[in-house]
Amino acid sequence: MSVIPRPHWLRRTLPGPWFLVAFAIALPAILAVGVVAGAFFNPDTEVWPHLLEFVLPRVLSNTFWLVLGVAILTTILGTGLAWLTAICEFPGRGVFAWALLLPLAIPGYVLGFVAIGLLEYAGPVQGFLREWLGPGSWLPPIRSRAGIIVVLSLTLYPYVYLVARGAFLTQGKRVLEVAQSVGFNSVQGFFKVALPMARPWIAGGVMLVVMETLADFGTVAVFNYDTLTIAIYHAWFGLFSVRAALQLASFLVMGVFIVVVVERWLRTRARYHPGKSPPGGRIRLGVRNRWLSFACCGLVLSLAFLLPFTQLLIWAWRDVVTGGLDLRFWGFAWRSVSLSLTAAGTITVAALLLNYAMRLDPHPLSHLAGRIATLGYAMPGTVLAIGIFVPLAFVNNQLQAILDFLFAANAPQLTLQTGLATMLLAYLVRFLAVAHQPVAANMLRITPAIDESVRVLGVSGWASLRRVHFPMLKTGLLTAFALAFVDLMKEMPITLMTRPFGWETLAVRVFEMTSEGQWQQAALPACAIVLVGLLPVVILTRRSDHEA
C-alpha cells in the first residue's frame, strides 16, 4: 500500500482514498439517521406541549436511572467476573470462563418475563412464602426500577465481561507483580494498575451496553417501565403522530452521538499498547476466597442463564409434546440461521474495512463517518426499520416511475424496499457497532512499532495483511462475527418490516406468540434461538482461552 507523498498541509485538510471506504460503509447509517434526525426540523406542534408536560420528564428520568444503573452493575459484574476467571484459580474456573458468556443468548425480555413470573405476587415463590410464613411475608417487588436494572444487567454484562477478560488475559499476572513490586497489595494492584490499563476495552463494552439499553423495547415493555423508547412508540401508536415519534428518536440519536464522541475523546487521551506477554500463571486463592468466587460465578450464571433457560425448556417440552415441533419450525430455524450467518459475515467484513479505513486515514471526517456508522445500535429497532425503509421505498418509486415511463404497461414491478439486500443493509446499520468494538480493540494491539518492524523486514501490502495483521486480528474478527450472529438471531423489528413474503424467522415467531400473550408457545422458538446462539459463543471463548 504505497502512499503518494503529499505536502504536509494537504495531507491534513483532505481525507485520503480510504475515507471513501469509510463513507460508503457509513452511508446507509447516515441515510437512516438522517431520516430520523431530519424529523427534528419538522415538529408536530400539536403533540409536543402535551409530551413536554406529561410524558417527557418522567420518561427521561426513568431512562437516566436505568442507563446509569445498568452501566454500573454491568461494569461491576463484567469486570469482577472477568478478573476472577482470567487471573485467579478456583474450582470450576475453566467452565465458568466460557459459561459466563451464555446469558448473551437470552433475550432480555425472556429473562424479564421469567423473573416476573417467578417472583411477582401471583408467582410460585411468593405463593410458597405466603403458605409457610403467613400472608405478611414480603419480597422486594420485581416489577420496579431495581428489578429491571438487575434483569437487564444480567443479560448485558457479557459484553463487558468479554472485553475485560480479553484485556486481563493479555496483561496477565505480570501486571500485578509489577504493582506488588512498587508496594501495592493485590487489591490495590487491581484497582490502581490492572483496571486502568483495561479501561479502553471496558469502556467499549459499557458503550455497547448503554446503547442496547437505550434501544431496548421488549424488556421495558414487559416491566411496564417507561423509557424514552416507550415514549417514542407512545407518540407514534397512541397519539397517531409518527412525526413526534421520529423527533423523539432524533433526540435519542443525538444524545448517543454526544456520549460516544465524549467517550472516545476521553479515551484517546492515552495510548494503550499492552504487551502480549504470557500471563505467567494464575493467582491461587485462599480456601475461603476460592469458594466465594465459585459461589459468585455460580449465582450469576444461575440467575442469568440456567433459570430462564430451564423455564424455557419446560415450556418448550410441553409444546413439543403437543406437536409443536413440525416441519414449519425447522423452516423458521433454517431461515434464521442462514440469514444470521450471511448478515454476520457481511457485518464483520464491513467492520474490518471500517476499522482499516479509520486507522490508515486518521482524518477527522473518516472518524466522523465511523462514529455515525455505529449509531444504529442505539436506535429502537422499529424506528431504524422506518429509517431504512422510507428512503428505499422512495428510491424504488422513482426508479419505478422511470421504468413505467420507458416501458408503459410492460414495466417490471420493482420491490427494492424488501428483499435480502435490503435486510442485509438494515442489519448492517443496526449491528455494525457490535462488530466494530471487538475489531477495534484488537487493532489497538497492532502497534505502530509492529507496523514499522514489518516494513523493515520487507513485507508490505497484502502480504503484511495476510501474514501479520490477519492472525493478530483473528480473535477480534471471530468475536465480532459471534456477537453479531447472536444479536441477529434475536433481531425482530427489521426482519418483520423488510422481509419478503413467507419469510419467517425464529425471532419473528417469538414476537407473534408473545404479542398475543402466548408465552408458552413462544418458548420453543426462543429455546432454539438460545441454543443456536450458544454455539459461536462457546467456540469463541474456548478458543481464546487456548490462545492465552
Add this chain to the structure above:
Amino acid sequence: MTSKNAFLVLAGALLIAACTPPADSSLVVYSARNEQLIKPVFDLYEEETGIQIDFVTDKAEVLMQRLVAEGKNSPADLLITVDAGNLWHAAREGLFQPVESSVLEANIPAHLRDRDRQWFGISVRARTIVYDPAAVSRDELVNYFDLAKPKWNGRLCLRTSKKVYNQSLVAMLIAQYGERETEAVVRAWVDNLATDVFSDDTRLMKAILAGQCQLGVVNSYYFGRLQKAQPDLPLALFWPDASDGGVHVNVAGAGVTRFAPRRAKAVAFLEWLSQPAAQAVFANVGMEFPANPAVEADPLVLSWGAFEASPIDVVTAGELQADAVRLMDRARYY
C-alpha cells in the same frame, strides 16, 4: 475456522438465503392480526378457491407507514388490523378505497363498519369486567364508571394504558360521558389500584386468582383462553347492562387498499370473510365473536351469556383515541 471455510459457509448461506420461490401471488395481504390467528383463514380460502394469499404480519402502525412509503407501487391488496382505532387512522391517512358490496352490507351490521365503506369489521371482541365471585358479589358491580367508587379502593387491577384496548375503552367512555367526567373517573381508577398496572391481561387474571386484587378489566378472549387451559377457573365475566352503558366492544377488520393491484379479487376475499364458513374460523380461532350476526360463536364463548354492546360506533375509538391517550397521561394512568 480458516478463512476459506468461513468464506464457503458464507457463500453457501447467501445462496440458500437468497433462494426464495418466485412469488406467484394471487392476493397480497398486510395483516396486523398475528400469523397463528390469520393463517387458518388464508389456508381455508386457498382450499376453497385455489387462490394463494401472500401475506406479511407486523404491527398495525408499522404496516401503515409501509403503505404510506410504498404509495402507488405498494403490492398490498388488503390491510387487516385488530382495532377500530387503527382502522379509522388508516382510513384517515387515505390508505383504503371504498367498497360497494351488497353482500358486505348485508352480513356486517352498520355499527361495525365504516360509514364511508372504507373498512369492515370481521370479528368482535369485548373488553369487560372480570371478578372473583368469592370476594365480589355480582350485585356490587355496575359498569366501568362505577369502578371509580371508593368501595373498590385497593381491590382493582388494570392493564397498562399503553395498550390500544384500554385506549379504545377510554375513548368510548369519553364519547358516552364527556371528557371531564371521564378524567375524574380515570384518576379514581388509579387511586383504587391494588398494585402497579400489568403489562398483559393474563397476568392480571393470575393476580386476581392469587388474591392480590379482586376485579379487573380484560378482553373476553384472554378470559376464554385461560378458561380453556383451566376449565374450573374460579373467575367470572360481568356484562354491564344496556341501561348502564353497555359493554365496550371493538373489532378486528379489513379494507381494500387504495392502490390495490387486484381490486376485484380483494373485494371477493372480503365478501368471503363475511360469510359463515370464514366467520366461524376467523372468530373461533381467537375466541372472539363473529361480526356476522347470523353466525354462532364458539360454545365456550356462548357460555358467558349474552350482552348488550355499547351503542357507540366502534369508529369513535379511533376518532377519540388521541384524546383518550392524553387524558390517561394527565390522570397518571401509566
